[in-house]
Amino acid sequence: MAVSPQKAHSRLPFSLVSQALIRAGAHGALHGGHPGDPRVGLTVPVATPAELREALAALGAAGARATLLVPVRLADLDPDTLRLATGAGHEVAGQGDPAGLPGLEVAAGQPVTAWTWDEALTLGQLRALAARGVRPLPLPSPSPELGLTLRVPPADLPGTVARLRTLRYRPVPVRELPELRAATPRDLLIHVYRRMVDDRFARAHGVLPLTGRADAVMRVALRPMPGALPFPPGSLAAELHLHSPRLVGLNARGSLTAYRAYQRSLRDVAGALRERPEFGDARAVFAVTLFHGPLEKNGFAVVSLPPAQARVYGLGFRVMRLVYGTRVAPSETEPRMAWMEREAFLARHG
Numbered sequence: 026m027a028v029s030p031q032k033a034h035s036r037l038p039f040s041l042v043s044q045a046l047i048r049a050g051a052h053g054a055l056h057g058g059h060p061g062d063p064r065v066g067l068t069v070p071v072a073t074p075a076e077l078r079e080a081l082a083a084l085g086a087a088g089a090r091a092t093l094l095v096p097v098r099l100a101d102l103d104p105d106t107l108r109l110a111t112g113a114g115h116e117v118a119g120q121g122d123p124a125g126l127p128g129l130e131v132a133a134g135q136p137v138t139a140w141t142w143d144e145a146l147t148l149g150q151l152r153a154l155a156a157r158g159v160r161p162l163p164l165p166s167p168s169p170e171l172g173l174t175l176r177v178p179p180a181d182l183p184g185t186v187a188r189l190r191t192l193r194y195r196p197v198p199v200r201e202l203p204e205l206r207a208a209t210p211r212d213l214l215i216h217v218y219r220r221m222v223d224d225r226f227a228r229a230h231g232v233l234p235l236t237g238r239a240d241a242v243m244r245v246a247l248r249p250m251p252g253a254l255p256f257p258p259g260s261l262a263a264e265l266h267l268h269s270p271r272l273v274g275l276n277a278r279g280s281l282t283a284y285r286a287y288q289r290s291l292r293d294v295a296g297a298l299r300e301r302p303e304f305g306d307a308r309a310v311f312a313v314t315l316f317h318g319p320l321e322k323n324g325f326a327v328v329s330l331p332p333a334q335a336r337v338y339g340l341g342f343r344v345m346r347l348v349y350g351t352r353v354a355p356s357e358t359e360p361r362m363a364w365m366e367r368e369a370f371l372a373r374h375g
Contacts, residue, residue: 043142047161047163048208049208049213050207050212051161052154052161054160054161054163054208055162055163055199056206056207057163057174057206058203058204059171059172059204059277060171061172061271061274061282062172063171064171064196064203065166065172065174065189065196066092066196066201067089067090067092068092068094068118068165068174069091069094069182070176071179073099073102074099074106077095077103077110078103078106079179083182089182090113090116090197090198092117092198092199092200093117094118094119094141094176095107096120096121096122097119097121097122097123097125097128097129098125099129099132100129100131100133101132104132107133107134108134116139116201118162119139119140119141120141121143122145122150123150123154126154126159138158138160139160139161139162139199140159140160140161141161141162162174169194171271171275172203172204175189192237193238215270215349219270230248231246235294235296238293240275240285240289240290241293242283243265243267244265245264245265245266245294246263247263247264247307248263249261250308251311251364254311256308261306261308262307262309262310263307266312267314272287273350287319288319288323291323292374292375294310298367298371299371309370310325311362311363313361314360314361315342315359320363320365324369324374325364326364327361328361328363
């Protein structure tokens with residue numbers, strides 16, 4: 026029996042295709058806020074009145090506010106607690122079937138302007154939400170990232186909020202993210218680049234992220250010593266890598282902000298050298314980078330690369346600048362190698 030194209034596409038599965046549409050801004054989907062601001066959009070799914078009360082109690086105890094992802098049926102089941110939530114400064118966003126949305130707005134006492142994506146939503150429902158000015162929330166990040174969102178179950182709120190603050194993040198409702206904006210196709214391209222290039226490189230080379238803290242920008246990998254350095258063949262070294270999108274975001278707040286984050290992150294590398302067994306044999310720390318000036322000021326020796334190698338690295342850095350969209354031209358245009366012997370690095374930064 027033939028199925029009409031309209032029926033075959035009446036439901037949009039929560040798949041790679043639908044996620045790509047969200048990231049590209051379909052139906053006015055939101056992307057996030059300023060990529061260098063420590064605020065993260067805290068979203069909390071609540072499916073029942075008990076979960077709603079649990080979330081409010083946990084957020085109240087933590088002194089935090091959030092975006093509550095609320096199904097429409099809670100407007101009938103527990104309207105009083107919904108009104109308490111908005112009175113406490115929380116944002117109410119929808120989840121699930123949007124039928125009865127006006128009742129949710131009445132119970133909450135505020136307009137509902139955002140909805141979380143769900144594999145059960147149909148294209149017709151998404152269009153109807155968009156016509157009412159209700160926009161899909163950003164897809165949540167799997168880990169805290171500047172300007173993005175996290176989704177946290179009510180039971181995990183106490184520990185998560187405490188951890189976010191320890192890491193210098195500021196959890197807020199999504200509507201309070203500074204410079205909150207709509208997603209664009211470029212956001213999708215950046216996401217694909219990070220998954221297909223950055224993440225793949227990190228897995229292939231064993232890159233350890235040292236970026237838990239909101240202002241941390243370094244990653245490190247154990248690598249064979251480059252031949253240009255004065256160590257015996259077979260020696261190992263710790264190679265520095267930047268969290269490029271975060272550094273770009275911090276630099277958008279100010280060059281001094283980015284420089285201080287860069288310096289603090291060298292202490293994170295020293296901590297990894299001291300505490301991680303796999304880096305016990307690293308005899309030096311090095312990086313091939315355009316940011317060799319700041320490293321030189323922090324005790325690194327700087328050497329020039331062979332011309333062909335410098336051109337290859339230079340091309341790679343230009344691609345990254347194009348992808349991540351930094352508007353600040355680097356002070357150096359020629360990549361160089363900066364290096365420092367392990368004990369000297371630990372004495373200065375550890």
